[in-house]
Amino acid sequence: MTPEEILKGLFDETLVGNAPAVLELTNAGLGMGMGPETLLFEALIPSLEEVGARFERGDFFVPEMLIAGRAMSGALEVLRPLLAATGAQTVGKFLMGTVKGDVHDIGKNLVNIMLEGAGFEVIDLGVQVAPEKFVAAIEEHSPDIVGFSAFLTTTMPMFKANINALEKAGLRDKVIVMVGGAPVTQEYANASTAVRRAKELLQKRCSMVNA
Numbered sequence: 550m551t552p553e554e555i556l557k558g559l560f561d562e563t564l565v566g567n568a569p570a571v572l573e574l575t576n577a578g579l580g581m582g583m584g585p586e587t588l589l590f591e592a593l594i595p596s597l598e599e600v601g602a603r604f605e606r607g608d609f610f611v612p613e614m615l616i617a618g619r620a621m622s623g624a625l626e627v628l629r630p631l632l633a634a635t636g637a638q639t640v641g642k643f644l645m646g647t648v649k650g651d652v653h654d655i656g657k658n659l660v661n662i663m664l665e666g667a668g669f670e671v672i673d674l675g676v677q678v679a680p681e682k683f684v685a686a687i688e689e690h691s692p693d694i695v696g697f698s699a700f701l702t703t704t705m706p707m708f709k710a711n712i713n714a715l716e717k718a719g720l721r722d723k724v725i726v727m728v729g730g731a732p733v734t735q736e737y738a739n740a741s742t743a744v745r746r747a748k749e750l751l752q753k754r755c756s757m758v759n760a
């Protein structure tokens with residue numbers, strides 16, 4: 550198989566949610582020396598974008614989205630150690646969760662993997678995280694950054710609700726807040742940008758504290 554065939558196969562099999570084939574192709578690609586980022590950004594993620602486009606057109610329904618998502622998550626588990634294996638030392642603590650009312654977690658999990666790879670200690674609160682739970686976790690773990698992930702236009706208002714809850718608990722000035730997810734602007738909606746921004750924000754905050 551050529552690298553092109555691997556990428557095309559990965560795209561097509563993710564699209565139809567064929568998890569075993571996606572796993573096999575992921576392993577085959579890696580075995581051929583293809584980079585994990587190539588498999589992710591040139592096949593797996595574009596395929597899920599196509600799934601979303603088909604859903605929007607009414608060609609796909611929730612079950613198709615679900616099996617495609619599962620196929621992608623399976624591949625992500627194989628890629629996880631490779632994406633995270635940089636051996637970087639801890640640069641900060643990142644608390645992450647998908648907001649209340651939202652169950653999408655693939656993007657969040659990918660960002661977590663990239664953050665871990667860049668040396669962040671990541672505490673993942675999972676999905677459907679209520680504002681009170683974010684507040685309690687910030688009090689417990691004292692993270693440098695808290696990340697809210699949302700994938701629906703209907704759950705994006707939870708960003709504001711979470712920030713209000715942080716303000717009410719007197720925590721807003723203690724943490725940097727980052728938001729992301731499919732409906733959030735391109736500038737933030739990318740795992741590698743997320744890592745770069747996280748580091749920049751942390752540096753800025755440290756220099757403010759030390760000034």
Ligand code: B12
Pocket residue numbers: 594597598600601602604605611612614615617618619650651652653654655656657659660695696697698699700701702703727728729730731732737738739740741743
């Ligand atoms: C898979 C999927 C599902 C799966 C989720 C499985 C799972 N475990 O996550 C299931 C089937 C459960 C699902 C359900 C629904 N879904 Co859905 N889903 C998708 C799909 C196809 C892919 C999402 C995905 O994983 N993408 C791949 C990842 C890697 O990319 P990403 O999510 O954009 O993540 C990147 C960035 O956003 C960023 N990022 C993510 N989080 C964070 C956090 C921070 C802090 C930062 C800095 C960055 C960051 O980094 C990531 C990596 O680059 C999208 C289509 C799309 N175009 O996104 C629809 C989509 C998000 N879903 C949609 C809808 C409508 C629904 C449902 C309401 C459908 C229904 N009628 O029931 C339900 C809602 C359920 C709920 N309450 O949450 C719509 C949302 C439309 C909108 N604007 O509101 C979309 C856009 C499809 C569409 N085009 O219509 N879905």
